[in-house]
Amino acid sequence: MVLAWWGDPQNPLEPVNTNEVNGGAVLNMIFTGLVSYDPKTSKASNAMADSITSTDQQNWTVKLKPGWKFSDGTTVTASSYVDAWNYGALVTNKQVNASFFQYVQGYNDVAPATGAPTAQTMSGLKVVDDNTFTVALSQKFSTWPQTLGYSAYYPVPKSFFTDHAAYLNKPIGNGPYEIQTWTKSQKMQLRPFTGYSGPNKPKNGGIDLKVYTDTNAAYADLQSGNLDLDNGIPNSALKTIQTDLNGRYINEPxxxxxxxxxxxxxxxxxxxxxxxxxxxxxxxxxxxxxxxxxxxxxxxxxxxxxxxxxxxxxxxxxxxxxxxxxxxxxxxxxxxxxxxxxxxxxxxxxxxxxxxxxxxxxxxxxxxxxxxxxxxxxxxxxxxxxxxxxxxxxxxxxxxxxxxxxxxxxxxxxxxxxxxxxxxxxxxxxxxxxxxxxxxxxxxxxxxxxxxxxxxxxxxxxxxxxxxxxxxxxxxxGTAGWSSRITNVALDPFSVPVYSEITVK
The missing domain is CATH 3.10.105.10 (Dipeptide-binding Protein; Domain 3)
Structure with a gap:
């Protein structure tokens, strides 16, 4: 296992309710969206989507690759996306990233500027079949497909709605890792999801995220071998980190x-x-x-x-x-x-x-x-x-x-x-x-x-x-330091460790 630095997320780990880096890092490990971003170039390419097409850049058809599963064993379908997006946009659910759906037709009905919503779902979202849904936008949006790798657009399982409290206690996704245990404000244990259908399968036995409230304490643990990966490097360490860690340090735009x-x-x-x-x-x-x-x-x-x-x-x-x-x-x-x-x-x-x-x-x-x-x-x-x-x-x-x-x-x-x-x-x-x-x-x-x-x-x-x-x-x-126990450490263009690529010696 890899023991890595972490900070408490602000909100429960709902995809549309997370807009900060600590929660986002976990969501990106336990979910895979319609598109993903290359960890070296950040270029967008289809992930769960088989195709995202439009003849007018306003009305889009999304086809999914069949057979993908959530870590609870249920199948990811078009409804997993449509239901998640409708939930995220509905103003009464108070999701911080709701405005990412503002260009979907019917958004103003579910999230009016004032007053109560006049609809519970957006009229622009339609499920065609298990692996196809359509999205009608309120205007042309030429780069819309490139935005769909963001966590606000992730799918959610049916249990998100049927037992929301259980989901919040142990979120369920369709990504390379699944959450094994989570003790809030202390530690989260993630393990490879054996039913994952994507290409970036973990090259390690799991990631344990340890919450630190003091970056100096985390860095001290890294130096003493009690932490494997620290991407919350304190400023006081920057002058000596190269020699402190014998070159096990990344500093890149x-x-x-x-x-x-x-x-x-x-x-x-x-x-x-x-x-x-x-x-x-x-x-x-x-x-x-x-x-x-x-x-x-x-x-x-x-x-x-x-x-x-x-x-x-x-x-x-x-x-x-x-x-x-x-x-x-x-x-x-x-x-x-x-x-x-x-x-x-x-x-x-x-x-x-x-x-x-x-x-x-x-x-x-x-x-x-x-x-x-x-x-x-x-x-x-x-x-x-x-x-x-x-x-x-x-x-x-x-x-x-x-x-x-x-x-x-x-x-x-x-x-x-x-x-x-x-x-x-x-x-x-x-x-x-x-x-x-x-x-x-x-x-x-x-x-x-x-x-x-x-x-x-x-x-x-x-x-x-x-x-x-x-x-x-x-x-x-992006900066990070690591212990002599691990190798293949890299940061993506978002400055997040590419956790799935890390190997333990």
């Missing part, structure tokens, strides 16, 4: 951006001058020094809201953010003053204390304090655990700034913008809203010309420069 978001639902952050204050705060952050000193060059200063992993053809645009992302302490101080000053006189930056964040938050605050000339203008605000921290964000309890990050769900610029910044989107933590931004994203989705669509997405992205619901900080590399 990943589809991740780290940001600082603001609660625009709070009156003090929605005034006409507040956007100018946010711009000033951004210009007060010395990204180059922080990424070098704190992160030992495992981060790169961000100049847009996407990731270099996309490449220019995929939507990454170096320098798109312009001067707002450049360190200019004099201009920063001027803008903060012109905007009416930091609300309340002090900026707090909240973060989860069980992750490696204190050092960089302190460094960011020191940079802001130096620019303003006030040693108390910014302070860090630790929150005990990741789950508690995320719950404070999703229940709109934040009054100051807070750390946010985005790990791509699929390799499209659309994924860096739509789920994070469109009105009411699943990961719109700042609750930013712009009708113009929403419209441009919808137009880009409908554009069959991918190059032209990328340009439309970037036009939308430029609106974020002035509104600045979130400050781009840096692009994050």
């Amino acid at each position: 990943a589809g991740i951006i780290q940001t600082i978001s603001f609660p625009l639902y709070q009156p003090q952050w929605s005034t006409p001058g507040a956007a100018m204050v946010r711009q000033g705060i951004s210009m007060a952050i010395d990204r180059a020094t922080i990424t070098k000193v704190v992160f030992t060059n495992t981060r790169t200063p961000a100049t847009d809201w996407t990731s270099p992993v996309l490449g220019e053809s995929g939507g990454y645009k170096s320098g798109l953010c312009g001067s707002v992302c450049n360190y200019d302490p004099a201009k920063a101080k001027q803008l903060i003053q012109q905007g009416g000053g930091i609300p309340g006189g002090q900026l707090t930056i909240s973060y989860n204390a069980d992750g490696p964040h204190k050092e960089w938050v302190d460094a960011v605050c020191n940079s802001i304090n130096n620019a303003t000339g006030d040693t108390k203008s910014c302070v860090g605000r630790p929150v005990g655990t990741f789950a508690d921290f995320r719950n404070q964000i999703t229940t709109k309890q934040m009054t100051g700034a807070f750390r946010t990050g985005w790990q791509m769900d699929y390799p499209l610029i659309q994924d860096f913008l739509q789920p994070v910044y469109t009105t009411g989107a699943s990961s719109n933590d700042s609750h930013y809203t712009s009708a113009q931004f929403d419209s441009l994203v919808s137009q880009a989705n409908a554009n069959p010309d991918q190059a032209a669509a990328v340009g439309q997405f970037q036009t939308a992205e430029k609106l974020l420069i002035n509104d600045l619901p979130a400050i781009p900080l840096w692009y994050q590399n």
